[in-house]
Amino acid sequence: xxxxxxxxxxxxxxxxxxxxxxxxxxxxxxxxxxxxxxxxxxxxxxxxxxxxxxxxxxxxxxxxxxxxxxxxxxxxxxxxxxxxxxxxxxxxxxxxxxxxxxxxxxxxxxxxxxxxxxxxxxxxxxxxxxxxxxxxxxxxxxxxxxxxxxxxxxxxxxxxxxxxxxxxxxxxxxxxxxxxxxxxxxxxxxxxxxxxxxxxxxxxxxxxxxxxxxxxxxxxxxxxxxxxxxxxxxxxxx
Amino acid sequence: xxxxxxxxxxxxxxxxxxxxxxxxxxxxxxxxxxxxxxxxxxxxxxxxxxxxxxxxxxxxxxxxxxxxxxxxxxxxxxxxxxxxxxxxxxxxxxxxxxxxxxxxxxxxxxxxxxxxxxxxxxxxxxxxxxxxxxxxxxxxxxxxxxxxxxxxxxxxxxxxxxxxxxxxxxxxxxxxxxxxxxxxxxxxxxxxxxxxxxxxxxxxxxxxxxxxxxxxxxxxxxxxxxxxxxxxx
Numbered sequence: 001x002x003x004x005x006x007x008x009x010x011x012x013x014x015x016x017x018x019x020x021x022x023x024x025x026x027x028x029x030x031x032x033x034x035x036x037x038x039x040x041x042x043x044x045x046x047x048x049x050x051x052x053x054x055x056x057x058x059x060x061x062x063x064x065x066x067x068x069x070x071x072x073x074x075x076x077x078x079x080x081x082x083x084x085x086x087x088x089x090x091x092x093x094x095x096x097x098x099x100x101x102x103x104x105x106x107x108x109x110x111x112x113x114x115x116x117x118x119x120x121x122x123x124x125x126x127x128x129x130x131x132x133x134x135x136x137x138x139x140x141x142x143x144x145x146x147x148x149x150x151x152x153x154x155x156x157x158x159x160x161x162x163x164x165x166x167x168x169x170x171x172x173x174x175x176x177x178x179x180x181x182x183x184x185x186x187x188x189x190x191x192x193x194x195x196x197x198x199x200x201x202x203x204x205x206x207x208x209x210x211x212x213x214x215x216x217x218x219x220x221x222x223x224x225x226x227x228x229x230x231x232x233x234x235x236x237x238x
Numbered sequence: 239x240x241x242x243x244x245x246x247x248x249x250x251x252x253x254x255x256x257x258x259x260x261x262x263x264x265x266x267x268x269x270x271x272x273x274x275x276x277x278x279x280x281x282x283x284x285x286x287x288x289x290x291x292x293x294x295x296x297x298x299x300x301x302x303x304x305x306x307x308x309x310x311x312x313x314x315x316x317x318x319x320x321x322x323x324x325x326x327x328x329x330x331x332x333x334x335x336x337x338x339x340x341x342x343x344x345x346x347x348x349x350x351x352x353x354x355x356x357x358x359x360x361x362x363x364x365x366x367x368x369x370x371x372x373x374x375x376x377x378x379x380x381x382x383x384x385x386x387x388x389x390x391x392x393x394x395x396x397x398x399x400x401x402x403x404x405x406x407x408x409x410x411x412x413x414x415x416x417x418x419x420x421x422x423x424x425x426x427x428x429x430x431x432x433x434x435x436x437x438x439x440x441x442x443x444x445x446x447x448x449x450x451x452x453x454x455x456x457x458x459x460x461x462x463x464x465x466x467x468x469x470x471x
Binding site for chain 1: 404461
């Protein structure tokens, strides 16, 4: 990775996120109904956006892996990274949502369609990552987990549209269209900052995943005495 | 006499042949159906022990308990459906047959569905006796719910059973993958069953059955398309 990108992008991302949070905490007005509690939106909403983005990336990579013609590990590695990053972001989003829910709704958790579908999504991707750990053969792991990712991704539009389909406790998505103009700027800046950090995170996780694949695929040849020709003789690492 | 080439076999023919094979194996031992029926009955009993002998509570939630019992039993049954193929590398033999690999999916998923429908049919009288429920809107509705619910558990369940039967820790993996995915199906099947058992004054049964039907269409379609990739070597 380019040095400028490797060091520059995280710094810029942190700076933008810092500015966004400063604007959100100090510059934007408090909400009329919720007061300062509402300011968690500048953390919670970007987290959920990025989680959805990462999960969607996982889905696209899974489809691409199943359709690809030439061998390689890039798509599978990126799918793994996206699921892991998305799972952490989604879990953080859920925790921040619960912290906000206690003063606003009076409870940390309610069995609202949005919360329930989000919880299902997180468990689904946990299952996906567990499956990856339980399959040794990298080829099979890539194909099977891609299938599981596609089956799990069917839930993603349900999570996204749940607040529109079932009008219940959770309000409709906070987006530049639904919040006050003065809150739009901090929300946008925070989201861009988090997007940059998510990209940095994805990139470094992707490099680790790719290195793991290389080590796995190289291993049978590296072992002494395994002279028998195997499927691994053709270098697959792209 | 000229050697005759075997006739090419279509998707439907291959599916029926494989389904017949699986049902024959099942019929000769009857081990799987016996096991899951008694397991599900024990689960129904456990609910009444865990909750105390409150008949009204049991009757009110009977639909949910019924489908939880079916779901737990289905995990055992789904895992077993591929275990017969892993002995003596039978899966390789099936794969080598000149037939569409999607036929394997259809036959396994249909076989699992049939087994779950049989399980539900045997379980209902037990539930009537244990929980004191009655069937309010008729047995046609009940049969429809049972069929759609069993189809909905079997479609993703067969895909995941094929995956987890070859992975390490398969007994943990299958429920971990399957349970979150089938929540919409479980929810609608349980609601629909409750409506069938307690009456449907607001006419909601149709929409829950519609949700189940949609779930089935999505997951049978996706499973049918993706299954060949799972069993390829």
